[in-house]
Amino acid sequence: MTIQQVATEAGVSPSTVSNLLNGRNHRMLPETRQRIERAIDKLGYRPNRAARQLRTGRTTTIGLVVPSVGNPFWGALARHLESAALAEGYHVLLCNSERDPRRERDYIEELWADGVHGVVLCSSLPSLEHVMPLVERGLQLVAFDRTSQAGDPASLVSISVDNAIGSQLATKHLTDLGHRRLAFVSGALASVNRKERYRGFTAALEQVGIDPSTSVRAPVKGDADDFGDVEASELGRAAAAELLALEEPPTGIVAINDMCALGVCRGLRDGGLEVGKDVSVVGFDDIVLADLYAPTLTTVRQPMKEMAAAAFAQLRSRLDDSGPTQGQSLLFRPELIVRESTAAPA
Amino acid sequence: MTIQQVATEAGVSPSTVSNLLNGRNHRMLPETRQRIERAIDKLGYRPNRAARQLRTGRTTTIGLVVPSVGNPFWGALARHLESAALAEGYHVLLCNSERDPRRERDYIEELWADGVHGVVLCSSLPSLEHVMPLVERGLQLVAFDRTSQAGDPASLVSISVDNAIGSQLATKHLTDLGHRRLAFVSGALASVNRKERYRGFTAALEQVGIDPSTSVRAPVKGDADDFGDVEASELGRAAAAELLALEEPPTGIVAINDMCALGVCRGLRDGGLEVGKDVSVVGFDDIVLADLYAPTLTTVRQPMKEMAAAAFAQLRSRLDDSGPTQGQSLLFRPELIVRESTAAPA
DNA sequence: GTCGGCTGGTGCATCGATGCACCAGCTCGA
DNA sequence: TCGAGCTGGTGCATCGATGCACCAGCCGAC
Numbered sequence: 001m002t003i004q005q006v007a008t009e010a011g012v013s014p015s016t017v018s019n020l021l022n023g024r025n026h027r028m029l030p031e032t033r034q035r036i037e038r039a040i041d042k043l044g045y046r047p048n049r050a051a052r053q054l055r056t057g058r059t060t061t062i063g064l065v066v067p068s069v070g071n072p073f074w075g076a077l078a079r080h081l082e083s084a085a086l087a088e089g090y091h092v093l094l095c096n097s098e099r100d101p102r103r104e105r106d107y108i109e110e111l112w113a114d115g116v117h118g119v120v121l122c123s124s125l126p127s128l129e130h131v132m133p134l135v136e137r138g139l140q141l142v143a144f145d146r147t148s149q150a151g152d153p154a155s156l157v158s159i160s161v162d163n164a165i166g167s168q169l170a171t172k173h174l175t176d177l178g179h180r181r182l183a184f185v186s187g188a189l190a191s192v193n194r195k196e197r198y199r200g201f202t203a204a205l206e207q208v209g210i211d212p213s214t215s216v217r218a219p220v221k222g223d224a225d226d227f228g229d230v231e232a233s234e235l236g237r238a239a240a241a242e243l244l245a246l247e248e249p250p251t252g253i254v255a256i257n258d259m260c261a262l263g264v265c266r267g268l269r270d271g272g273l274e275v276g277k278d279v280s281v282v283g284f285d286d287i288v289l290a291d292l293y294a295p296t297l298t299t300v301r302q303p304m305k306e307m308a309a310a311a312f313a314q315l316r317s318r319l320d321d322s323g324p325t326q327g328q329s330l331l332f333r334p335e336l337i338v339r340e341s342t343a344a345p346a
Numbered sequence: 347m348t349i350q351q352v353a354t355e356a357g358v359s360p361s362t363v364s365n366l367l368n369g370r371n372h373r374m375l376p377e378t379r380q381r382i383e384r385a386i387d388k389l390g391y392r393p394n395r396a397a398r399q400l401r402t403g404r405t406t407t408i409g410l411v412v413p414s415v416g417n418p419f420w421g422a423l424a425r426h427l428e429s430a431a432l433a434e435g436y437h438v439l440l441c442n443s444e445r446d447p448r449r450e451r452d453y454i455e456e457l458w459a460d461g462v463h464g465v466v467l468c469s470s471l472p473s474l475e476h477v478m479p480l481v482e483r484g485l486q487l488v489a490f491d492r493t494s495q496a497g498d499p500a501s502l503v504s505i506s507v508d509n510a511i512g513s514q515l516a517t518k519h520l521t522d523l524g525h526r527r528l529a530f531v532s533g534a535l536a537s538v539n540r541k542e543r544y545r546g547f548t549a550a551l552e553q554v555g556i557d558p559s560t561s562v563r564a565p566v567k568g569d570a571d572d573f574g575d576v577e578a579s580e581l582g583r584a585a586a587a588e589l590l591a592l593e594e595p596p597t598g599i600v601a602i603n604d605m606c607a608l609g610v611c612r613g614l615r616d617g618g619l620e621v622g623k624d625v626s627v628v629g630f631d632d633i634v635l636a637d638l639y640a641p642t643l644t645t646v647r648q649p650m651k652e653m654a655a656a657a658f659a660q661l662r663s664r665l666d667d668s669g670p671t672q673g674q675s676l677l678f679r680p681e682l683i684v685r686e687s688t689a690a691p692a
Numbered sequence: 693g694t695c696g697g698c699t700g701g702t703g704c705a706t707c708g709a710t711g712c713a714c715c716a717g718c719t720c721g722a
Numbered sequence: 723t724c725g726a727g728c729t730g731g732t733g734c735a736t737c738g739a740t741g742c743a744c745c746a747g748c749c750g751a752c
Binding site: 002003004014015017018019021022024047048050051052053054055056 | 707708709710711
């Protein structure tokens with residue numbers, strides 16, 4: 001099924017078919033147009049992507065580089081991004097970096113070599129230096145779940161939830177319930193997002209007159225590479241044990257994300273406490289499991305669907321219509337989802 | 347960076363470079379070979395995939411069609427499949443069917459039109475009729491998590507865990523612990539896998555002399571489309587409530603999968619029972635969450651990594667070396683993972 | 693000396709779509 | 723009557739890699 005056969009069937013030249021296919025039909029007789037469209041339908045013609053890409057240098061494939069789709073959070077992103085892309089005829093090439101910077105770079109280079117000029121990058125790295133060369137050659141990059149940094153390329157688009165506000169909402173929820181001894185549980189504050197979330201936490205405390213430096217405990221375990229997901233839950237579990245050993249354990253705990261929060265819940269239960277009664281726990285992300293756990297987890301929802309759609313829209317406009325090349329940051333409004341894991345202190 | 351430039355740099359013709367690239371170097375002087383290799387390194391040359399594909403009709407991309415990567419189970423598959431493919435220079439194109447048969451077919455057709463000749467299909471559908479036309483044209487299909495059926499195409503490869511054995515292991519574990527009143531919780535037994543799991547359940551019961559027809563209760567809710575994941579947990583929760591209302595509630599419960607099992611746990615807790623003490627629950631799949639839940643979930647593990655690797659290997663051998671075109675079924679041995687949710691009856 | 697056979701390469705048509713440059717045919721104004 | 727200007731299309735070179743068919747050069751044998 002080539003463009004030639006369509007042209008023959010419609011009684012025109014391949015060029016004319018190509019013109020129609022590519023929207024150059026301003027001065028085409030409606031009748032001609034219909035003949036071509038009928039021929040396309042009749043033959044079930046589909047343009048050959050390889051040929052098209054070879055000729056134009058463009059692709060309708062975008063790359064998605066995530067730490068691991070094994071993690072439901074990234075899985076959800078992949079799903080929504082793909083859905084947005086599909087609606088416009090784009091494909092998503094999935095790449096798991098496994099949080100390995102080298103693999104991250106290799107992937108992006110290979111994508112570029114394959115003609116993929118737009119990539120959604122979910123990097124845990126504070127610097128994007130390793131992909132700068134390609135960005136300078138024209139790679140369109142959208143950083144997801146990572147706010148812009150001073151050293152970032154000028155054309156970079158960053159899409160993220162407003163982490164500070166999110167964690168402020170979470171913390172305020174606890175103080176509104178009457179909690180006064182609060183803890184923030186996280187791995188090393190190595191990423192921008194984590195720092196932001198911590199900032200929101202302290203800000204909320206200050207609003208109700210609590211001095212963060214006295215009543216807060218923020219376990220910082222492991223080194224900066226400690227970004228794992230299963231590990232996040234183990235970290236939470238260990239942190240909970242530590243907190244329980246304190247003279248005056250906190251009654252409310254804000255976790256860096258849901259996996260970590262689930263670990264905290266486990267740790268508390270290990271210590272004989274009941275989450276949602278003896279201690280309140282808030283997570284972040286609102287992964288599917290949050291609503292399945294026992295007790296269901298109060299958390300801060302990231303509007304994944306909207307964020308994924310925005311990521312695709314940004315890429316698309318820059319790839320197709322050669323939209324703005326100026327970088328920008330999109331900060332989405334997070335939403336507090338109150339469930340069973342939080343309550344007034346006993 | 348074209349093959350031309352490499353040829354010029356090495357002082358040979360493009361054909362010679364192409365010959366080397368494609369392993370036709372039997373009668374090539376080692377010296378020539380080295381010159382070319384040096385030129386490739388020096389220029390950082392990468393063959394253009396589009397051109398290659400246009401010429402040969404082949405791709406190094408395989409398709410993966412899953413219900414939704416939002417589900418950790420499929421996310422894990424995607425991750426492992428991609429990993430196996432990457433090692434051989436292949437890419438994985440991710441497609442979420444959202445359990446929509448039409449979307450499933452559309453995706454596969456589009457993949458085919460794009461030159462993707464190998465697809466791993468995770469379909470909930472009992473019949474593969476909708477993709478038969480493409481299979482007849484040469485599409486290589488690996489059905490994942492679905493055992494072969496009588497009406498399947500002859501060339502089909504099926505990869506699945508041995509569901510009957512798995513659920514037999516799960517059930518035997520309960521009877522070994524001393525449980526005698528058992529229940530099997532599942533949605534409609536609409537898929538082959540579900541039927542198989544149920545078969546394993548009854549087989550294990552018969553082995554210890556329990557008449558399945560009397561002491562078993564298998565709630566069948568919703569219609570055949572009821573394959574959802576979040577829904578699976580809700581189903582489990584409702585089923586647990588039903589079971590508790592019985593005169594003699596079961597002391598051991600085998601769930602169709604982990605999500606369902608988690609729902610059962612919730613339901614039991616709703617009824618004031620303690621899982622792993624008052625009632626034992628076994629799941630299936632061993633998703634990450636199984637080890638995070640409270641209590642941790644005894645379950646049947648599917649060797650995902652090995653299964654994903656096998657799926658890729660099968661596709662690869664059929665695509666590249668034009669390996670066996672004869673279909674086959676690979677049944678993997680499941681493994682019982684004992685955790686906290688099971689114990690001897692009170 | 694010439695022919696067969698081998699070695700180590702090369703020439704060229706080809707895959708399918710694209711889009712620039714061009715062109716035939718017609719209208720209209722001066 | 724001529725040519726400028728417009729309409730509705732078409733011709734052709736091109737993207738980069740492939741691999742079949744071919745070829746120059748050389749050796750040894752008859």
